[in-house]
Amino acid sequence: MEEVGATAPARPGGGPATGYTFRAAAEWAEFGAVLDLAYGGHPHSPAHSAVVGALFEPKRSLVACHGGRPCATLAGYALEMTLPGGPAPVAGIGYVAVAPPHRRRGLMRELLRRALTALHEERAEPVVVLHSTEPGIYGRFGFGLASRAVEVSVPPEARAFAPEAEGEAAAEAGRKVEAAGLTLDVVPAEEAHSAIADIYRACLHQRPGMLRRDAAWQRRAVEDEPASRHGAGRLLCMVASGPGGAARGYALYRLRPAWERSRPRYALSVREVFARDPAAYAFVWRSLLDTDLAGTVSAAARPVDDPLLALLDDPRSAAPTVRDQLYARAVDLDRALTARTYSAPVDVVLEVRDALCPWNAGRWRLTAGADGGAECARTGAAADLALTAREVGAVLLGGGSPAQLALAGRVTELRPGALRAASAAFHHDPAPFCPMSF
Secondary structure, eight states: OOOOSEEOOOGGGTSOOSSEEEEEOOOTHHHHHHHHHHTTSOOOOHHHHHHHHTTOOGGGOEEEEETTEEEEEEEEEEEEEEETTEEEEEEEEEEEEEOGGGTTSSHHHHHHHHHHHHHHHTTOOSEEEEEOSSTTSGGGGTOEEOOEEEEEEEOGGGOOBOHHHHGGGOOOTTSOOOBTTBEEEEEEGGGOHHHHHHHHHHHTTTSTTOBOOOHHHHHHHTOOOGGGSTTOOOOEEEEEEOGGGOEEEEEEEEEEOOEETTEEOEEEEEEEEEESSHHHHHHHHHHHHTOTTEEEEEEEEEETTOTHHHHBSOGGGGOOEEEEOEEEEESSHHHHHHSSOOSSOEEEEEEEEOSSSGGGOEEEEEEEOTTSOEEEEEOOSOOSEEEEHHHHHHHTTSOSOHHHHHHTTSSEEOSTTHHHHHHHHHOOSSOOOOOOOO
16 A cells, blocks of 8 residues: 655646645654644553554555645554454554644545555455544545444443343342353453453454454553543453353443442443353343442443343333444445355346446446355446445445435435345344444
């Protein structure tokens, strides 16, 4: 993805304003000043810079320069993500930022164009994914909303599990919760690396959107910078173990002290929860909800079909709020659509518009058999569905629905029945979810 010394074209021709050059990043430190300005003068601490710097891939990352100084950034990552059907290489993009004096000059578009073009020319990863600070930005660059998350906030009065979910896990207030031979331990997160890594690895196949974590990404997952605690305590890990001491589930969480009428109502915030099996998952959540001193138990990002919503006797009081999460885009349409499997047979011709990656534009025939495997090739046949690269990205992980997008006017059905067949094929259960920021 190296782009050395390239001078930007004039903006009337479609590129950014003149006077800018683009090149591969030399080191993470080059991003610091740009990110500091772009995010309101809040520089990263040395500890956080060390964590994210360990993940930095200079040859995949780009900077735009003006007068020899970096003024816009894009970090690229080589990732492995679970797609429908199993793990596959994907490219990650993060830290796309433009310093305030250089905004609205086409720099973001040019950085993305260069990054996508390099992936295409190198026949690298066929899918690119990112998280967006502002959700309205990336649709115009062909990124579609590929996964959603739900925010939950469980008050003390809504902690009862549905009767059929209680089983032997039911416990009177104040009594230690035990179920199916599971036991509980709570330790600082840095002391539970092995259990966290083992359980997370066992859960990788469960949902599209899950990212493989090596040692550097594991450190990012349990990062506990004091400046980011906002009055809460250190990051803790609740580990559920079965007979023989084998770890079967865990939760990363922290507590922020709060009192109400001289009674403790600590705010418990959950970072992530994973378990090898349903019993351990329910046990971990019940243990979180039974935590001493805790008032409201909240999680900022859970899967939209999180079993917790079925476990709670009163899910309404948890005030589930859906929000956008991961955005995806096809680098090469044919390779992206065949990198995943399909939930139903399909034979459909897609008429795709893609301004940023013109090599994707045109008609493509997608066929998938009963085994889920697919083929995709250019065709001169009549189109069945018309859509843009943005809609393709929205359905890549199985979370977006072509039928819903059609009702929104973003997909056009040209052959009766094609929309229903495509929606059945692209759908994946359970819903995609990405627990990692990058």
